[in-house]
Amino acid sequence: MTRILFFGRLRDAAGASEMACELPASLRTVADVRAWIGARDPELGAALGAPGVRIAVDQVFATDDAPASGAAEIAFMSPLSGG
């Protein structure tokens, strides 16, 4: 099982702060995972691909082509807004 986490506005778009999924073995990269989510929820898929969205795989910042298979935790983050 992989935990998919949503932060900031993406939490609102997903309607949940996280979901647990059994990712198909065919999903190799972060971009694959996003496309897979988008196929089931196009609106959320678009939000996850919006400019400024950052992704972490197992708590390390990752780019679209980073491997996602075997990940325990994939986080999609709206633009950060600290302080």
Place this chain on the structure above:
Amino acid sequence: MTRILFFGRLRDAAGASEMACELPASLRTVADVRAWIGARDPELGAALGAPGVRIAVDQVFATDDAPASGAAEIAFMSPLSGG
């Protein structure tokens, strides 16, 4: 009587932090006062004319051509070094 005050290194050069003088009526400007002091103590006169020395007449910053006659207090200040 006019109090002539010396600050910073100029205090060392003058050998005193202040002196009280009856300034001759012929001294009109700050530059005149400095020249008058220099005539009596050339080394101190040179120190008072060194770059970076600032002057205040009656506690207001003044330039060489500022009037000095009637002043209660003329201060010669080495470069400031606060904080």
Place this chain on the structure above:
Amino acid sequence: MTRVVLSAAAFSADAELSRFARGRTAATGALASFVGYCRATSDHGAVEEIVLDHYPGFTEKEIERLSRAVAERRELIDLLVIHRIGAVPAGEPIVLVAALSSHRAAAFAAVSEMMDYLKTDAPFWKREQGPDGARWIDPTAADYARREEHAK
């Protein structure tokens, strides 16, 4: 040396700063610090509280990474970062950043840089709660511009 604390409870900026200052050495010439408070109004109206979401584990790690980078680059004696998480009522401190250094320029630069990084690079998501509901807050263009300045 750096210390990073995420606090769900209110903290006393005074007490923390006082404790931090006691850690100074004979070589310490400068303590620069910054406290950010939750204001009762924003550009969007009245603010009752700010709610800061974070990513447990990841947020701490990222701020520690940023802190270490700043402390090394500025050759600090010590750096402290305390940041609230969760709900922060108007009037309370949200963030404290403090730097001990030999010289003042490094201390100022470190605190200013760290604040700019926290605004744009720390994994927090902030929303303002007002009488009309909640609003997500994004970093401003000015925030990004300041961050870029430091990157040069």
Place this chain on the structure above:
Amino acid sequence: MTRVVLSAAAFSADAELSRFARGRTAATGALASFVGYCRATSDHGAVEEIVLDHYPGFTEKEIERLSRAVAERRELIDLLVIHRIGAVPAGEPIVLVAALSSHRAAAFAAVSEMMDYLKTDAPFWKREQGPDGARWIDPTAADYARREEHAK
């Protein structure tokens, strides 16, 4: 609003800062502060104490003038300057500058500017007392350069 204090006795930077912070308003988003300490060593060797001469009356007036200028230009909510005069043993605070503002950029800029002015434009004359005697300290070229930056 500004407050300027020249103190011949040691002051508690913690306590002063704490009192100053309590003066914040609902619009206050930022408190920036700086404490400068007497270091036990300088570029010239060991330092036992720093002795700060001032020009009674004139020094206060000049610092108040500089403070008011900074507070107005940066639209501060409040500005505090405390500066020691006389002998300051190594390890003790020499100067505290603190600014309350709506936004952080103004608070940082105000404290940094005020410190730079104090270094070059405040009527103080500083000497270091070490085991080999006393040395007068002049502002450095870097101090003047920083002051010029603000004048732009």
